[in-house]
Amino acid sequence: MSAGERLTIAVPRGALFDGTLDLLDALDIDTGEVRSNDRKLLFEDAGIVTMRPSDVPTYVEHGSADVGVVGKDVLLEQRQRNVYELLDLGFGRCRMVVAVRAGGDPIGSALRRLGRVRIATKYPRIAAEHFAATGRQAEIVEVKGSVELAPLTGLVDGIVDLTATGRTLEENDLRVAEEIEVCTARLIANPVAHKLKADQIDAIVAKVRAG
Amino acid sequence: MSTRSGAGQPAPSRTTPIPPGTRDVLPEEMRELRAISSRMRATFEGAGYGEVHTPALEYEEVLRRGEERAAGARYRTFDEQGDVLALRSDMTIPIARVVATRYAEEDPPLRFCYFAHAWRAVERGVGEPREFLQGGLELIGVEAPTGDAEILALTIAALDEAGLRRHRVGVGDGSLYRTLLHALDVPEDRHLSLLECLSRRDLVGLEMRVSGLEGIGERERELLVGLPELRGGPEVLERADGPVAGAVEGLRALHKLLAERGVADRVIFDLGLVRQLGYYTGAVFEVYDPAVGFALGGGGRYDDLLGRFGRELPACGMGLDLQRVHMAQAAEEALQ
Numbered sequence: 420m421s422a423g424e425r426l427t428i429a430v431p432r433g434a435l436f437d438g439t440l441d442l443l444d445a446l447d448i449d450t451g452e453v454r455s456n457d458r459k460l461l462f463e464d465a466g467i468v469t470m471r472p473s474d475v476p477t478y479v480e481h482g483s484a485d486v487g488v489v490g491k492d493v494l495l496e497q498r499q500r501n502v503y504e505l506l507d508l509g510f511g512r513c514r515m516v517v518a519v520r521a522g523g524d525p526i527g528s529a530l531r532r533l534g535r536v537r538i539a540t541k542y543p544r545i546a547a548e549h550f551a552a553t554g555r556q557a558e559i560v561e562v563k564g565s566v567e568l569a570p571l572t573g574l575v576d577g578i579v580d581l582t583a584t585g586r587t588l589e590e591n592d593l594r595v596a597e598e599i600e601v602c603t604a605r606l607i608a609n610p611v612a613h614k615l616k617a618d619q620i621d622a623i624v625a626k627v628r629a630g
Numbered sequence: 631m632s633t634r635s636g637a638g639q640p641a642p643s644r645t646t647p648i649p650p651g652t653r654d655v656l657p658e659e660m661r662e663l664r665a666i667s668s669r670m671r672a673t674f675e676g677a678g679y680g681e682v683h684t685p686a687l688e689y690e691e692v693l694r695r696g697e698e699r700a701a702g703a704r705y706r707t708f709d710e711q712g713d714v715l716a717l718r719s720d721m722t723i724p725i726a727r728v729v730a731t732r733y734a735e736e737d738p739p740l741r742f743c744y745f746a747h748a749w750r751a752v753e754r755g756v757g758e759p760r761e762f763l764q765g766g767l768e769l770i771g772v773e774a775p776t777g778d779a780e781i782l783a784l785t786i787a788a789l790d791e792a793g794l795r796r797h798r799v800g801v802g803d804g805s806l807y808r809t810l811l812h813a814l815d816v817p818e819d820r821h822l823s824l825l826e827c828l829s830r831r832d833l834v835g836l837e838m839r840v841s842g843l844e845g846i847g848e849r850e851r852e853l854l855v856g857l858p859e860l861r862g863g864p865e866v867l868e869r870a871d872g873p874v875a876g877a878v879e880g881l882r883a884l885h886k887l888l889a890e891r892g893v894a895d896r897v898i899f900d901l902g903l904v905r906q907l908g909y910y911t912g913a914v915f916e917v918y919d920p921a922v923g924f925a926l927g928g929g930g931r932y933d934d935l936l937g938r939f940g941r942e943l944p945a946c947g948m949g950l951d952l953q954r955v956h957m958a959q960a961a962e963e964a965l966q
Contacts (some may be wrong), residue, residue: 482923499753501924503831605834611918611925613831614800614898617861624859 426619429487431472435604438510439488476500485612491602492581496542503613506606513583517597525576539569539578546579549599567591651752651760666792667745670765673788674743682742684724690716695938696723697909704751717749725768730939738771766949777946778913779887785948786893793959800916802903806877813873814850829904858902866899909935921961926954
């Protein structure tokens, strides 16, 4: 747990960055320096650490940050993390979907003829669980870059990915075949900080709820 | 370190592995760990807790008698007769067995302490220990809240001795939420998913599931969602009334005893606290230090466990992960 009485907050750089800073402004936390300096990572005066979104649960679990803001998609993919999920913050709304090439039913036909479907994703755990839960055998191909490329080149039959507007899918001639989960930003807390800094954490929760 | 390998000899490999979640302890760390455990042992022994040691391997069936999932014991093997042996996952069940077999005639109370390794599966991934050194206490034959107060006060004192300064103990009641669900007539088939959300502290999921319950009033919903967020000094006990008043009454009595022992300010009452193990029947404990992001250990009251081995006696205990205690102690030293 971070030393001192004040809270340390893990802030994700990326799609949730602006929404998170707006939230912190509403909580009277000074985000001026964070907004003006996008190379610096640690802002001790404001009690803010900025990081890649998928690292937020790591820092919070280990107590290097007391609380953090993170997408539900990251939490689902890192379900083993021992963090408390305190609030649905409502912003950063997007959908975790199965997408395939427009026209035809590549997943259905792969399952019928080959008995399994190949799926590319940055979310191997969510993808594997979704296909297992719907009784379909899936071979999960983990990719790091643009997932949309994988079905276009014939690497896979479909993808599991996060989409906000669906525009990137559309531009790559892909369509949403199934929706897995709606994901929004969540406030998470370290279990020990949740006890030892209960007053500060409760004050944030109350303010956001009232907000 | 090429000096080690002579001409023609292959360089020594540095990649000979040990299983993830296990570790080698070298002399400097060992000396520090030993110093911590000696001071804790002296505190425990001074309070009449004799140290015991039990086999690392137990019959799996014996562990299962204590807890249906064998308290999470995962490493099994067969002996020459084909019986299943398991590496113990805690010391509470083995000590319950010792009490029922080696002390079958002895008058309670009985007090034991231990410093021993236990083994659990690595389920959550990196950093989780597979083998860990636990130091702890078991107090057999003393009812709540007297026994609970003794265990908590000794835990706090032992950690003081070990060099910690800012540690706190969270105290809750493992049966509290279950009591609440029954009192509010929440349908049985919903209990499991609500309790799962609670034990993961997925408060968003909990709130969503509570708002999906039918035939439950606004005040009851608030109680179901708000109770797990109640934590702090004795004032939180005043805020929990209605259906959980009875269970909270026990925690109030415990607070009074802790105040008499002068350790009440080290205790955080936490009405959402649940512990995973199935044998807890009443108060549950968790130990925290601001220097470490994980609980240092935990315990609670298990009044039914001894009966499963043939001696009906109330009991409670606490186990601390000594490596984490060491982390907290090192951080404390760095602050001074």
